[in-house]
Amino acid sequence: MKSPKNLIKQAFENTPTVFQALSRVRTRRVGEGYNVAHGEEDQLPVTGKVTVEKGPLAFKSQKEPVPLSDVENALLCWAACGPNGMALLDLDPNNDLATIMSCAGRTIPGPCNDRGAHLFYCTDEGTFFYKPSPDSPKPVEIEDDDDYEKILDWFKKGSVKLSDKRIDLDWGSPEKWGPAAKGGLTGIWQHNFNRPGSTVFFPVVDLTKELVNVMLSGFEHMHWMFVDDETGEPMGLSEWAMPGYLEVPVPWSMYEEIIFSLAHNVAGMMVQNARLAAEAMGLGHWNFGGIAEDIILGAIPELAKGLGFSYQQLNGRNFFHGLPGIWEGWGWPSPWHKSTDEIVEKNVQTRYSAEGLFYGKGCPEGCIDNLPFNQETLEAVRRHPKIKISDWAIDAAKSCLKYIVDKYGRFPVYSSPFHAQFVCQFHHIDPAFYEKYYVPGFIHDQIINHYRDWH
Template identity: 25%
Template sequence: MDKETIPPGFKDALDFKFVDAIFGRRSRRFFQGASIPEGYFKYTSKHDLLPLTELEQMMVLSAAAGNTGWHNLIMRGERYAPDLSNYACSAGGRTFPSAAGFHTSELFFTDDSGVYFFETRDAPALAGRSDEGTFDPEELLEAHRVRVRKLADGRLKLPPEVPHIEAHNTWVANHPGTTLVIPVGDLAQHVLAGLCYYTQNGVCFYDDIHGQEIERLERFRHLVDVEKPYPLSFLEMWSLSELTAELSISCYAGMLMLQAMGLGGWLFNGMDPFSVLGASGDPEVPGLGFRYDTDDRWSLPNPTGLPGVLEGYTPPHYRDMRHAVDALTERKFGPGGPFNPETPGYYKDTKGVRSSARPHDEEFRECVALQAQHIYDHFGKFPGTVPSIFVLPYLQAQHLDLDFYDHFYEKGAYLETHARHMERWHPGGK
């Protein structure tokens, strides 16, 4: 970044009190250029639309899904000590936690200029950490800026109408002048990582939906307890819960940054996830353009991935579930993976730490793949009872219209950062 053009609001945000971000967080939806056509809050903004600047946008994106250096890993697993726990799928940490370090989500966003992919899931440490454990914010933002990849021109094609957007959000969600942040999770990969996790801990599964055991699983009785299997529905419900936490905390981290910067916006779920991903069935509503399939056995379409961008760990993006297991193993133990001895880190003996995890051998992979393939064969998709790709919630960032809040609310409806945002972030005008 050019230091001469950095607005004073940037330093204000860096010095903002964390406790004020926590207790000052509020959904503030009315933006400059917005209009509520009727009802008690009928109001039309007197301001022109004002999109976020690139710097403002990068601050929000980096807060929502920024790289925070190397992941610390989990030090010990009871069943395979003294080997290092090998659950994690990513060597890098991010601004939000992920169950067992799976990190199976990525972030998309859209503004008036286009639809973008902000790729940080498998990023190495992007900036140097000081001896005090901190980063230079300008270096960090610049490193993240180059992770942005444009996918399409123009704002995400999502009509501001029901059923694509909930009725209470049609006047505000994804409107011109706003930045809409969309974390997307590879739930197929998360369930597969969960299968690895449970297999490592001696647990296998039975198909409680179809009321049957998984054939040939007894040959792995020395790895897993075939006498006390868990239900598949539990695995998929648990994985969905874990992934939703990952996506939600990502949005919440971005939401806290809005308070520090004095931006309006809110965290919400009032958009149809199938329309957002591109699985509405309406060619006029392509959303993010994810591939999806339908089947008479399913009540809803199933998105599986965006080819070349974010492909779920399931067919048709992989030959079969054994191929997907091998890909997950490569993500963990291959180049750049958390358990590859050549992957850098900040341990005093990084090579020794990373090489102390036990790789997934052939037998282990077969045990995981057998269970995963059963799901795919019997449900026609993987996972069987939840979507392969999942999205919820979202975060929207925008410039607040203070006049609206002054008109309808008593003092205290917004923070000092909001009151001074234009002065501190846009000195000398827009």
């Protein structure tokens, strides 16, 4: 039997190249133990009994589902958003190096490296939050045989168990929806979702960290002046509305839309990275959206507990605060911030040590005393006047947030701080379905030889 280290070594050294994986990556939705349109009553692990109409692709798997191993799950999680070394920070201080919010690199990028997107996953073992340590003591964390086991270590130590059970997304239970229910709220996704043996990924993003961060950058380096969509007037920013300071009018709704798009791009990159990893290992995967994120995050507990985020209703919409003690958001109202001024101050301080050094020792988002710069460059960077965010930009951000909260009672204005709009499920493929209905060519050697290679 291959050791975990040798299996991870195999993933790095003996799987198809990224270009080969891209050439044949496919959504293969039918795994071991899955059923398709067989016209019979089926017992699902979370949703209870459902009946699916019979169709031309009727199939009932004859295989018992085999859960993905720790190594398989560790590689998928790491591919999605795991640590991979020190960020380069290759912006000159004159070009807003101070906007970078972490010096720890991951397999995905992020706007200003804000680490505002994280991964939740569930297996037969329960529901988990994956967040390995941001410490990055090397330029590249995975270089050779000695480093491979870090991936499994990050998975085991960096996964916080939220529940001993699979995520409660009980959308089709007859007890809740009545005997006439046909699939509940998930529609076509319902039948094989969250099956035994599967691993389900839920990327979640927090917009508010970057909303504040880019506000600071926008003021000082791009001269943005946020204006009220209703009045066209500056949003608490009249004091700085002058040449050389805030000159470019930006409607607030447009700004939130920009940050919303940036955050969701990162979630999409998580899914794509994990899909390519699954393809290289010969695992099945299917990704989808369109499920109400209120249910995933936990705002309709009478139907489904979901991930159990703290929330409240504001202006007819659910406003998610985060998971207390695990992932706390930067929006307002807030259970963990005393004021919007504190939100701005904490956002600024993420990149400075207690002594005020840019990523100095003790900084919550890592230290650059030894990497990535040589010592001469590091000293010059830390001496540079623009490595500190300007006091006036900080004051303007505080004033703008006060205006927003005084008028709208919430920050962000047009959406919740947290979002979960992508889902990706992984499983061992049942080739019998594809052999029955499809022409040859869709099941490749990595799939055929998966158990030989990985178990």
